[in-house]
Amino acid sequence: MKTKExxxxxxxxxxxxxRITIDKKYAVGDKLPNENELSADLKVSRxxxxxxxxxxxxxxxxxxxxxxxxxxxxxxxxxxxxxxxTLSAFPMDVKDLYEMRLIFEPQSAYFAAKRATDxxxxxxxxxxxxxxxxxxxxxxxxxxxxxFHKSIAKATHNEFMNRLxxxxxxxxxxxxxxSNAKEEIVQNTLNDHRMIMEFLSNRDALGAKTAMELxxxxxxxxxxxxxx
Amino acid sequence: MKTKExxxxxxxxxxxxxRITIDKKYAVGDKLPNENELSADLKVSRxxxxxxxxxxxxxxxxxxxxxxxxxxxxxxxxxxxxxxxTLSAFPMDVKDLYEMRLIFEPQSAYFAAKRATDxxxxxxxxxxxxxxxxxxxxxxxxxxxxxFHKSIAKATHNEFMNRLxxxxxxxxxxxxxxSNAKEEIVQNTLNDHRMIMEFLSNRDALGAKTAMELxxxxxxxxxxxxxx
Numbered sequence: 001m002k003t004k005e006x007x008x009x010x011x012x013x014x015x016x017x018x019r020i021t022i023d024k025k026y027a028v029g030d031k032l033p034n035e036n037e038l039s040a041d042l043k044v045s046r047x048x049x050x051x052x053x054x055x056x057x058x059x060x061x062x063x064x065x066x067x068x069x070x071x072x073x074x075x076x077x078x079x080x081x082x083x084x085x086t087l088s089a090f091p092m093d094v095k096d097l098y099e100m101r102l103i104f105e106p107q108s109a110y111f112a113a114k115r116a117t118d119x120x121x122x123x124x125x126x127x128x129x130x131x132x133x134x135x136x137x138x139x140x141x142x143x144x145x146x147x148f149h150k151s152i153a154k155a156t157h158n159e160f161m162n163r164l165x166x167x168x169x170x171x172x173x174x175x176x177x178x179s180n181a182k183e184e185i186v187q188n189t190l191n192d193h194r195m196i197m198e199f200l201s202n203r204d205a206l207g208a209k210t211a212m213e214l215x216x217x218x219x220x221x222x223x224x225x226x227x228x
Numbered sequence: 229m230k231t232k233e234x235x236x237x238x239x240x241x242x243x244x245x246x247r248i249t250i251d252k253k254y255a256v257g258d259k260l261p262n263e264n265e266l267s268a269d270l271k272v273s274r275x276x277x278x279x280x281x282x283x284x285x286x287x288x289x290x291x292x293x294x295x296x297x298x299x300x301x302x303x304x305x306x307x308x309x310x311x312x313x314t315l316s317a318f319p320m321d322v323k324d325l326y327e328m329r330l331i332f333e334p335q336s337a338y339f340a341a342k343r344a345t346d347x348x349x350x351x352x353x354x355x356x357x358x359x360x361x362x363x364x365x366x367x368x369x370x371x372x373x374x375x376f377h378k379s380i381a382k383a384t385h386n387e388f389m390n391r392l393x394x395x396x397x398x399x400x401x402x403x404x405x406x407s408n409a410k411e412e413i414v415q416n417t418l419n420d421h422r423m424i425m426e427f428l429s430n431r432d433a434l435g436a437k438t439a440m441e442l443x444x445x446x447x448x449x450x451x452x453x454x455x456x
Contacts, residue, residue: 099386
């Protein structure tokens with residue numbers, strides 16, 4: 001599941017996006033410079049530029065008005081208030097999501113160990129035990145797995161983390177489906193979850209963080225995602 | 229800027245939210261159990277429960293229909309497709325956002341050092357230098373600061389991180405306004421940014437990560453946000 005290298009045209013498309021979103025060189029509704037100018041400016045052939053524009057048209061970022069030129073569309077994904085829900089409109093791979101989980105979830109476990117109320121801890125353990133049962137009975141655990149991770153995020157008492165979690169579900173959902181296929185991954189999940197629950201119960205923040213890190217690394221290795 | 233302790237009613241309000249979002253005990257449109265039942269179930273007084281419900285009504289999560297009871301509203305923030313843009317509708321403090329930055333941005337710098345194309349690196353350095361100029365001239369640097377961090381996120385080649393950055397702007401925006409007030413913080417920013425740029429130029433991922441970590445810790449300390 002190695003990320004494929006981007007083509008030159010994709011890199012140029014990225015660069016055009018950066019000119020819109022970061023450099024504010026072209027605004028929504030603006031007409032891009034003509035092909036000769038733009039290809040010279042970007043230092044690429046006109047063929048590559050055309051391919052880049054085609055990619056951006058497909059992603060609804062540019063539009064070609066016949067006989068008029070190429071314009072920046074009013075795409076919500078481009079404005080300042082970008083919405084993570086539009087993520088699905090863009091190429092996104094499991095690796096991107098797991099990299100994000102690896103950054104985000106260990107620290108969630110750390111804060112949860114320190115900050116969870118007794119009630120919140122109870123909820124985490126409830127879903128953790130429920131998931132163990134389902135794994136042993138070989139039943140679908142997608143929803144319970146989500147509830148487990150969601151209840152940890154809630155216990156961070158960080159509203160931002162709490163709200164980011166649902167966005168990461170996509171990855172967790174995909175993960176559960178894929179990982180049921182391999183007995184080794186299922187065993188790792190059982191062990192990892194038990195450790196996470198034990199550390200959380202002991203209010204051991206560093207332990208909980210490290211166990212969560214291991215849990216996500218296990219999942220990444222199961223998918224064949226290597227670190228870079 | 230220490231986070232204030234939550235009141236009992238706020239904790240109960242949180243618990244009701246968890247029953248909706250995590251336990252799926254009450255769905256949108258559902259009527260909550262009556263006051264006696266719910267206060268017994270939640271093990272709180274009816275006064276505290278009423279206060280919790282009032283909080284949730286204010287946040288548009290519950291509604292009281294006169295003579296009928298209390299219902300779960302159809303609030304976008306509660307459904308699975310939660311939207312980080314609705315963050316602003318909830319109590320959110322600078323500490324939550326900086327905790328998130330401290331998790332997220334050092335790793336962004338790490339990946340940027342490893343993955344940035346030459347063009348992307350050029351863009352980062354361009355905004356870094358531009359910001360230095362503005363700081364020295366004591367001019368507003370809010371936008372350029374955002375472009376600097378945004379161009380680092382872009383260079384991670386992780387679409388998820390790239391899209392999370394705009395959400396963090398709120399914090400960065402607030403940060404710049406506040407931190408201009410103290411000469412010490414401005415000096416730290418100058419030094420930190422120079423280090424980040426140097427490490428990135430050398431493609432030194434660990435160096436870039438650590439310098440970014442320091443940069444955000446500096447900002448947090450400037451605001452009086454302590455680690456927990």
